[in-house]
Amino acid sequence: MIPSESLQGNEVAWALSVTLATGRAFLTRMSAYLIQFVRWPLGPLLIFAVWRVMYGASGRTVVGGASLSGFLVTGIFGSVLLSSSIWTSGYAIEWERDEGTSGSLFLSPASRAAVIAGYGLGSFVWFLPCFIMVTLLGVATGATLNIGSMAAAALGALAMVTASLSMGFTLAGLFILSRRGNLIANVMQPPLLLLGGFAVPIARLPLSVRWISNGLPITHALEAFRPAVLTGAGLATTGRELALSFGVSAAYVVAGLLALRRVEHVARRLGQLDLY
């Protein structure tokens, strides 16, 4: 995983190399078991189907101003990216610790942030077939694309990916420092799936919980991405949510880097990371 010596003078190239190497390692590890090829794409497809049947039973055909299937396809994208930030980039150091490689990781000169980004990047690649299959299922059940501004759609997609990675940075430090990473991940996932606005529009959530939704970068990213790809909204409409998404993402990255510094301290100075 350590890049060649020729890269060691160039911090950016080195970090990129570590990110790519970690992403490749993630994909290799995930490909080791056949069941992984089935379960990861199938899970979101089935959840899409559950939500689609629920909405069908409710009699709603339009949700949040978009067609039902279009709303749910984008919601599944968001939920997959949220899962990615919790279970891959967020769980990056936990994985290393579980596999007994966290000691080597902290002894290596590789950037921890690049390793986390590598997990996130690997998961985006891993989920590509899932995104394609969900899109095809969405189109087959009535979803239609309506892109009025390529810039708004592209920036919306970029905001989604950035939001996922930024949350991963914060969660990575939180999970490892709490020593209850698996528990926190399991406890936080169900509420975030609801509060992120993936299956139910944010406007339908009670006012008392919307502040949590507003504190999630993925919520704002989805609020920008959905209208950009489903109702032809341009940057004038989605600009505010895009700005909020990138702003909140930046705050998460800063929090994540501070948490990683603390993790570094615990690992190197106190030597406690692999004691539990």
Next chain:
Amino acid sequence: MAASWSARMKEQLVISGALGYLGLWIGLPVFQLATAGLIYEGRNPALVPYAVVGTATSTLVFTMLYNVGQTLDTERLRGTLIGLFLAPAPRIAWLTGFALAGAFETSLAAASTVGFGMLVFGVRFDVDWPALLVSLGLLLLGLWGLGFVFSAIGLWSRRSNDVSNLVSPVMLLLGSVYYPITALPLWLRLPARALPLSYGVQALVEASLHHRPLSTLTAKIIPLAGFAVLLPLAGIAAFRWVEHGARRRGDLDLY
């Protein structure tokens, strides 16, 4: 049985902490129900009480998959499976003890789901107790057996968590948890009718919300009774198959 129940309970509480334990078991079904409630409210509120009973019942499935279904493989990963197989205790006793610890968690999750449904969505019950108890008993027997089948599959595949994660959304889609079976497209109703959960949820909905007596539920109770007989037998057979293979090959803790 009591010792394995106690060990599993202590382990869960120590790993999670009391607060985390409660958050995990109360939070998951409550937020799933909240999603269903928000989808149905205002358009088809009659489905909200259905979803309350369905979500509460689905907690049994999650225990069956993630607790009973992963028991053997979890013990293997910890390196204690060989010890359990060699211990001079009936296999069925410690397996059932582990399952009973799961039953405690299920009760907690189901109770919180029902409480949440009553408090937040104003759901009211009109229970026919004999019908409820018979339906629940038969469903429990069926799921108990199915849990051991999945436990054997999990150990055989060495990826029990992946197996559980693969099966649970199938159960949610086809198990009539959030909607009656008639809400599914025709081609999905056939596999849905092959699951004990769909009959169990429909019977429990009728018995707990509409005061339907047993005599009116025969179309659900008879298949449930069939599952209650066949699935435990399948579970025992699957367990014997795994144990036989493990003893013959001696490869349980090799990877």
